[in-house]
Amino acid sequence: MVEIVQATRRHPLQAGQLDVASVSVTLADNATRVSLRAKDNAVSALSKALGVTLPMKPKTTATNGGRAALWIGPDEWLIIDNAESGVIADLAKAKVLHSAVDISHRNVGIIVNGRGAAAVVNGGCPQDLSLKAFPMGAASRTVLGKIEIVLWRTGEDAFRVECWRSFSNYAYAFLQESARDVAI
Amino acid sequence: MLLIKCPYCEEERPELEFRNAGEAHLVRANPIIEQSDDDFAGFLYFRQNPKGLQFERWRHIHGCGRFFNAVRDSVSDKFLTVYKAGEPRPDLNTLLSPVAAEPEPPATKRTRAKKVEV
Numbered sequence: 293m294v295e296i297v298q299a300t301r302r303h304p305l306q307a308g309q310l311d312v313a314s315v316s317v318t319l320a321d322n323a324t325r326v327s328l329r330a331k332d333n334a335v336s337a338l339s340k341a342l343g344v345t346l347p348m349k350p351k352t353t354a355t356n357g358g359r360a361a362l363w364i365g366p367d368e369w370l371i372i373d374n375a376e377s378g379v380i381a382d383l384a385k386a387k388v389l390h391s392a393v394d395i396s397h398r399n400v401g402i403i404v405n406g407r408g409a410a411a412v413v414n415g416g417c418p419q420d421l422s423l424k425a426f427p428m429g430a431a432s433r434t435v436l437g438k439i440e441i442v443l444w445r446t447g448e449d450a451f452r453v454e455c456w457r458s459f460s461n462y463a464y465a466f467l468q469e470s471a472r473d474v475a476i
Numbered sequence: 477m478l479l480i481k482c483p484y485c486e487e488e489r490p491e492l493e494f495r496n497a498g499e500a501h502l503v504r505a506n507p508i509i510e511q512s513d514d515d516f517a518g519f520l521y522f523r524q525n526p527k528g529l530q531f532e533r534w535r536h537i538h539g540c541g542r543f544f545n546a547v548r549d550s551v552s553d554k555f556l557t558v559y560k561a562g563e564p565r566p567d568l569n570t571l572l573s574p575v576a577a578e579p580e581p582p583a584t585k586r587t588r589a590k591k592v593e594v
Contacts, residue, residue, distance in 0.1 A: 350485040350540070365540035366484050418477060418490035425487075432485075435492050435538045 310468045312475040315408050317467045320401025320452060326371040326379045328361075330390035341386035342371065342379070353431045353444065362431040362444055370431075370442055370454070372401075399442075400460040402453040404467055408474045409449045415470030417443060437466050478553060482536045483544050483560045489536070497533035499523045500545040501565055527551060531565055534558075547571060 310317055328346075330338055339345045344356045347363045354361050359377065362370040373379050375396070383392040404412050410421040416437035420426060431444035439462060442454040455463040478491035502519060505511040511519070524530065530550055535543045547556040547566065556571050 350487070365542060368541065418492050433539055433541075434489075440538050 310471055312471050314475055315404065315406030315412055315449075315471050317412070317464065317471050318403045318405070319464075320403050322375040323396065323399075323401060324371075324373045324375055324377050324379050324394070325396045325399050325454070326383065327393045327395050328369045328371055328383065328390065329367055329392075330388070331367060334386070334388035334390050337386045337388040338383065338390055341382050343382070344371075351426075351430050351432050353429050355429075360444075362442065364431075364433050364442065372454075398456055399454045400457045400463075402455070402460070402464055402467060404451045404453060404471070405447070406449055409451050411474040412467060412470045413443065413451050413453065415473060416466055417441070419443070421445075423448065436463060439463060480534065480546070480555060481558050482539060482542070483558050484540045484542045485536065489539055493536060493538040495535045495537045497535050497543060499525075500531040500533045525550075529556065529568060533561075 328338065335346050335348070342359065342361065344354050344359050344361045346361050346369055347354045350363060352363050359371065359373040359379070362372065364370050371379050380392060380394055383390070410426075413436070414421055417434055419432065419434050426432075426445055428445055428448060431442065433440065433442050435441065436443075436453065436455070439455055439459040441463065444452040444454070446452050453463060453467065479488040480491055480494050481488045482494075505515070505519065508516070527550060529547060532546050532548055533543055534546050535541070543561045544558055545561060545563070545565070546558045547568070548554065549556065556568075557566055559566060
C-alpha cells in the first residue's frame with residue numbers, strides 16, 4: 293500500500309509567524325554601518341581611530357565592545373556598531389586617505405539563532421558553513437537565494453545576515469521558510 | 477556546483493559568487509589613436525574562444541569584489557590555476573606537467589585574427 297502524506301497547507305502570508313522552537317529568525321536592532329575602503333598604508337591609523345584593529349585576513353572579523361569590523365575584500369571593511377555610535381565621527385579623526393560611507397539605512401540585519409542555524413542559512417547560501425570552514429567570528433559577503441548578503445557568524449549557532457533593505461522582505465521570508473524546513 | 481578558488485579570499489568558493497568577465501590579458505594599445513580600425517576592432521570585439529585551455533578574467537562579485545585571472549579548460553570546466561590581476565600569465569607547460577594525462581594540448585598564444593570568418 294502506498295501511504296499518502298498530506299502536506300500541511302500554509303497560507304502564503306504566514307511568513308511573519310515562525311512556529312519553530314529550535315531556531316529563531318529575528319530582526320537585528322537598528323545599527324550604524326559604515327562601508328570603509330582604504331589601502332594597506334592607512335589601516336593602522338584607521339584602526340587607531342576606530343578602536344578596532346581592522347582584520348587583514350580574508351573572512352575574519354575583529355570586535356571591540358559593540359563595534360565590529362568585518363573583512364569584506366582586500367581593501368574593504370564593513371563596520372557595524374549600535375545605532376547611536378559615532379563611527380563616522382571617529383573615522384573623520386583619521387587624516388589618512390580613506391573612504392567611509394554611512395550605509396546604516398541601506399542595510400537590514402537579520403539574526404538567525406538556535407540549533408541548526410547553519411542549516412537555515414545554508415538553505416539559500418552555498419558556502420561551507422561547518423565550524424571548520426566558517427568558524428565563530430568568520431564573516432563574508434556571499435549569496436542567499438537570489439540576493440547578496442553579508443554573513444557573519446556571531447556564535448556556534450548564531451548568524452547575522454545583513455542584506456539591502458529593499459531585499460529584506462525576501463531575505464526574511466526566505467530564512468523563515470528555511471527554518472521551517474530544517475526545524476528539529 | 478563548481479568550486480572556484482579566489483586568489484584574494486585564498487579559498488574555494490561556490491561558483492554562484494563569481495561572474496565570468498571574458499578573455500584575460502587584453503592590452504589596450506597605447507596610443508590607441510595610432511591603431512588601425514581593424515586592430516581596434518580586434519581588441520574590442522574579437523575573442524579567441526578556444527576549445528580547451530583559455531585565460532579568463534573572473535570577478536568574485538558576491539565576495540571580495542575583485543577581478544582575477546584563471547586558466548580554465550572550456551571543455552571540462554576544470555580550473556588549472558587562478559592568479560591575481562596584474563600577475564603575469566602562468567606557463568601552461570609547467571601547469572600541465574603534473575597532470576601528464578591531460579588530453580588537451582597546451583594552447584599556444586595565437587595572434588588575434590584581424591578578421592573573423594563567419
